[in-house]
Amino acid sequence: MRLLLTTARGIEDIAKAEISALLDKLGVPFRVEEKPLGVEGRLLAEVDEAFYTDEKGRKRELSVSTYLNERSRLLHRVIVEISSERFEGIGEEKPEKALQRIEDFVKELPVERFVKVSESFAVRSFRKGEHKITSVDVARTVGKAIFERLESFGSPKVNLDHPAVIFRAELIGDVFFLGIDTTGDSSLHKRPWRVYDHPAHLKASIANALIELANLDGGPFMDPFCGSGTIPIELALRGYTGSITCLEKFRKHLTGAKMNALSAGVFDKIEFILGDATRLSEHFKSVDFAVSNLPYGLKIGRKSAIPRLYMDFFGELAKVLEKRGVFITTEKRAIEKAIEENGFEIKHHRLIGHGGLMVHAYVIE
Ligand SMILES: C[S@@+](CC[C@H](N)C(=O)[O-])C[C@H]1O[C@@H](n2cnc3c(N)ncnc32)[C@H](O)[C@@H]1O
Incomplete structure (x- = not known):
């Protein structure tokens, strides 16, 4: 066949x-x-x-x-x-x-x-x-x-x-x-667990690809811009045994992430934190892995907001990240500058098709 x-x-x-x-x-x-x-x-x-x-x-x-x-x-x-x-x-x-x-x-x-x-x-x-x-x-x-x-x-x-x-x-x-x-009219990336639909959610298939790129070893994991929780939920569904944290600035999305996790049956496998990723070190002392779909800026008014947000976030990440990070964004210039100026090294880069766009994915250490 x-x-x-x-x-x-x-x-x-x-x-x-x-x-x-x-x-x-x-x-x-x-x-x-x-x-x-x-x-x-x-x-x-x-x-x-x-x-x-x-x-x-x-x-x-x-x-x-x-x-x-x-x-x-x-x-x-x-x-x-x-x-x-x-x-x-x-x-x-x-x-x-x-x-x-x-x-x-x-x-x-x-x-x-x-x-x-x-x-x-x-x-x-x-x-x-x-x-x-x-x-x-x-x-x-x-x-x-x-x-x-x-x-x-x-x-x-x-x-x-x-x-x-x-x-x-x-x-x-x-x-x-x-x-x-044989799949039917609904693509497999549209997971049945999704009850809260974040306007910029990541396809579950891509979330799993990013998880693969992170090459996790069971150590503490977080998604600092977790939105509706796609990455943490998919990781929990894979039976990850390490701790998983979902951090999100907006209560509405964090509540949505909790609803999705409940619907996926993994609510008790994830810690949900309402917080600001640009103040990461206030929430974490250390974490082994971070995988995230960064804000792309479409919803953020000022043009300068994205480079600033990325610079502040990667500055904080440098204080807590022990092993590896995987990030996806459309904002190539802003992320590369923030990665390099905060002492990280790009280990891998690739383009991934998401919603008609090619977005940049980075593995950093
Ligand atoms: C691209 S979305 C992530 C979507 C998520 N991967 C999903 O599948 O639902 C980026 C998220 O970052 C959140 N965010 C923006 N600024 C933030 C900050 N400073 N700290 C934490 N979260 C923030 C936004 O509210 C948004 O939910």
């Missing part, structure tokens, strides 16, 4: 390590490729059939897609791949020609192997890059091709609201993917 896996751009290597560790446990041959056909935010996993023994001792096939949907902390979607193809030059083509190419391609695919004709289906689409066609055009064209192909096997049923089977068609640059979306 070939699975097309989606995640945030820039964390494919971390997702690959996670997926490889999960598939290793199944004891079957597999291969995971990052950025298939050069597409960012995607992985392709080729996995042999896996089996388990049920309570009556019978050998049963294990659904690898369900297994990954339930266990992965970094993936957004698990898609059973039907086909992937590069359509050279599709971006420049006139809409009718581009759509005809997609239709001709899809109608030759054995979609009947993936959906019973008695089951309702819908096509969801995703498009990124320069094209003269829209994602709605793609969904309509692919839906028509699938419908017409299934008609030779019976009477296909389309249900756009509550389909039994979701086909996912993606056109990213000149690469086209078609598969069965």
Whole structure:
């Protein structure tokens, strides 16, 4: 089976390590490729059939897609791949020609192997890059091709609201993917525990990537700008045994973080502190690790507020941080200046896609 896996751009290597560790446990041959056909935010996993023994001792096939949907902390979607193809030059083509190419391609695919004709289906689409066609055009064209192909096997049923089977068609640059979306309409990064929605919350998948980058060893951990608690909650859900602190300046967000932690079942694993990260040393004597999604400044009035805030925060961090920090922000100049002027060293830097932007992530010691 070939699975097309989606995640945030820039964390494919971390997702690959996670997926490889999960598939290793199944004891079957597999291969995971990052950025298939050069597409960012995607992985392709080729996995042999896996089996388990049920309570009556019978050998049963294990659904690898369900297994990954339930266990992965970094993936957004698990898609059973039907086909992937590069359509050279599709971006420049006139809409009718581009759509005809997609239709001709899809109608030759054995979609009947993936959906019973008695089951309702819908096509969801995703498009990124320069094209003269829209994602709605793609969904309509692919839906028509699938419908017409299934008609030779019976009477296909389309249900756009509550389909039994979701086909996912993606056109990213000149690469086209078609598969069965086993995740459903809600991406895995939208965690069921989230009852308080912070306006600038971090995707849970990225929170887990930052946690991986921090290479934690069980020592005391804090998120000094914890907002709705995404990073501390995800860390607690991983079964972290060290202390976890969530510090936030605004009561409304801290209350939201507590509500989220309650909903996630990890309220008693996290210490919540209402406080100012620019006065960190008043709250902590020492902490081994700090991982945080810094304020980006959109909500802060004055332009100079961000460099000042970062300078004050990293000055305080230098007094308490023992091991390692991981920070993510759009404000490259301000963070690099604050890191360097406060005696920290940048050990790693990468760009991560978050909400349409590429944000900067730093590992510092
Ligand atoms: C980008 S948000 C963090 C979002 C969080 N990662 C989440 O997923 O909900 C930054 C947070 O820092 C808080 N903040 C701003 N200035 C602060 C300060 N001086 N001390 C502590 N928190 C502060 C903001 O209220 C905001 O909730």
